[in-house]
Amino acid sequence: MEAVVASAPGKVLLTGGYLILERPNAGLVLSTNSRFFAIVKPLYHQLKPDSWAWGWTDVKLTSPQLSRESIYKLSLKNLSLEYVSSSDSKNPFVEQAVQYCVAAARATFDKNKKDSLEKLLLQGLDITILGSNDFYSYRNQIEARGLPLTPDALAALPPFASITFNAEESNGENCKPEVAKTGLGSSAAMTTAVVAALLHYLRVVDLSSVLEDHQHEKYTADIDLVHVIAQTAHCIAQGKVGSGFDVSSAVYGSQRYVRFSPEVLSSAQVAVKGTPLQEVVLEILKGTWDHERTKFSLPPLMTLLLGEPGTGGSSTPSMVGAVKKWQKADPQKSLETWRKLSEANSALETQLSTLSKLAEQHWDEYESLIKSCSILKSEKWIQQAAKPNQEAIIKALLGARDAMLRIRYHMHQMGEAAGVPIEPESQTSLLDATMNMEGVLLAGVPGAGGFDAVFAVTLGDSGSNVANSWSSFNVLALLVREDPHGVSLESADPRTKEITSSISSVHIE
Numbered sequence: 001m002e003a004v005v006a007s008a009p010g011k012v013l014l015t016g017g018y019l020i021l022e023r024p025n026a027g028l029v030l031s032t033n034s035r036f037f038a039i040v041k042p043l044y045h046q047l048k049p050d051s052w053a054w055g056w057t058d059v060k061l062t063s064p065q066l067s068r069e070s071i072y073k074l075s076l077k078n079l080s081l082e083y084v085s086s087s088d089s090k091n092p093f094v095e096q097a098v099q100y101c102v103a104a105a106r107a108t109f110d111k112n113k114k115d116s117l118e119k120l121l122l123q124g125l126d127i128t129i130l131g132s133n134d135f136y137s138y139r140n141q142i143e144a145r146g147l148p149l150t151p152d153a154l155a156a157l158p159p160f161a162s163i164t165f166n167a168e169e170s171n172g173e174n175c176k177p178e179v180a181k182t183g184l185g186s187s188a189a190m191t192t193a194v195v196a197a198l199l200h201y202l203r204v205v206d207l208s209s210v211l212e213d214h215q216h217e218k219y220t221a222d223i224d225l226v227h228v229i230a231q232t233a234h235c236i237a238q239g240k241v242g243s244g245f246d247v248s249s250a251v252y253g254s255q256r257y258v259r260f261s262p263e264v265l266s267s268a269q270v271a272v273k274g275t276p277l278q279e280v281v282l283e284i285l286k287g288t289w290d291h292e293r294t295k296f297s298l299p300p301l302m303t304l305l306l307g308e309p310g311t312g313g314s315s316t317p318s319m320v321g322a323v324k325k326w327q328k329a330d331p332q333k334s335l336e337t338w339r340k341l342s343e344a345n346s347a348l349e350t351q352l353s354t355l356s357k358l359a360e361q362h363w364d365e366y367e368s369l370i371k372s373c374s375i376l377k378s379e380k381w382i383q384q385a386a387k388p389n390q391e392a393i394i395k396a397l398l399g400a401r402d403a404m405l406r407i408r409y410h411m412h413q414m415g416e417a418a419g420v421p422i423e424p425e426s427q428t429s430l431l432d433a434t435m436n437m438e439g440v441l442l443a444g445v446p447g448a449g450g451f452d453a454v455f456a457v458t459l460g461d462s463g464s465n466v467a468n469s470w471s472s473f474n475v476l477a478l479l480v481r482e483d484p485h486g487v488s489l490e491s492a493d494p495r496t497k498e499i500t501s502s503i504s505s506v507h508i509e
Helices: 092-108 111-122 139-144 151-155 186-201 207-211 217-238 245-252 262-271 277-286 316-329 331-361 363-373 378-384 388-418 425-435 463-472 494-505
Strands: 004-015 026-042 056-063 068-075 081-086 125-131 255-258 292-295 302-309 440-444 454-459 475-477 488-490
Touching: 004 186, 004 245, 004 331, 004 454, 026 186, 026 245, 026 331, 068 092, 081 092, 092 111, 092 125, 092 186, 092 217, 092 277, 125 186, 151 475, 186 207, 186 217, 186 245, 207 217, 207 488, 217 245, 217 262, 217 277, 245 255, 262 277, 302 425, 302 463, 316 331, 316 388, 331 363, 331 388, 363 378, 363 388, 378 388, 388 425, 388 440, 425 440, 425 454, 425 463, 454 463, 463 475
Parallel strands: 056 125
Antiparallel strands: 004 026, 004 488, 026 125, 026 255, 056 068, 068 081, 255 292, 302 454, 302 475, 440 454
16 A cells, blocks of 8 residues: 555634634635645555454554654554553644544445455554644744844755754743744644545545546545544544634635534534544534635735744634633623624725736736836825726725724734733734835734734735845744645655755745
8 A cells, every 4th residue: 555645734814813713704714835744654564364353453653853753552443542652742633633534434434445444454554744844933943043034044944844842931840842833723734634644545535636626526525524524633632613714724725714613513522422433423424514615815916925023922722712701791892893803804805806806807907016016115006006997906905905904903902902912012013014015915913813923915026025124123034825725635755855845945935
């Protein structure tokens, strides 16, 4: 059996922070060129003669970047995973993915397929996970080497570089060192990649048709199955049912997303208490997944830039908790803020969709306008419009900026009211300065906000100037860009392909 390699992208939530937790609010999420890879192959090439009598099979999980290896026994009876040995802590996301994927195979297979499934399982599962450097923070390493905080310094790192831990707190007793991350949703991308690779390896789905035909009905059903299993494994591993936008974008790519009703996973949450997983999986697959997903990506000639300011990541759950507390304490004011935020989010979405349509209808004018605006500050854009079409384009550009400023204002207000730093002062001055740079359309804090990242959407080729200006603000511009593709099957282990890709990626602007 050949190794199966699957990958899934990280994400940036442009709009919809907090609101996306509640239906029917929508969020705009962009998938990125940073990907998580999962490689699945058999642990043993020969079946041992007495293996038919085994009640357990072996699962090995390797994470080369963390120099970690864990060995598990998977019960073939009830699919529980027992920890045998390890160099370090557990990975609940991969553990749940393994259990739910095998359960999905058992729940959906007929007798013949079940027999070949058992043989596959008896050969053991050898799983390797690798995340692009973009998921992790290498700021400290770059500073320690005395290199400038530029994308070039990041591009010089070897692919899948080993990951350093944040400095431990005082004397570090019993304190789990935290991996420093950039907020691209590594756990969702990792879970999705593992689920896709395992379901394909176990022949529950066939993702190879992705290469030829995305509209293929069977392929769509297969991808939907990957989505449901990945959402389930991710929620159970996290111990809570989040909005699911990060898994949805890891599976389907850039989109406008409205969350599913959390009740669909109630059977899985109960299962933690002992219902057989196969039954749970059937429940979940039959359940009503009522999330909504519409095509969305940035208009042409626009670039997503991400920056990492020099302060550690903020913990999303505690910020979400504080906002929920405020909603309970002040329902009237919070409803009002959410209504205004929702309006501003919709306005931004409308303007960006308008720009995509105008680009399609009047490409030449669109292209030359974006080019000329890319070297000007926004207050000079209006002077570029002479004809009605040009005026419509400029009006949409300025309308998008205005909507972004309203979003930022209400997010900031919400943070103040809830007592959490959604757009802290240090971020405000950085974002204001960024919005004033030539060729910048938008700037904001992605997702739930905090200190860990900023994003900008830039016109034409202005991105490299913005990246340079950021380094004077002590902000490291990352190599992340938007890439609208979701989960996919890869032709080879990414470590063998990296030589060619790292050469081409140095020139990405």
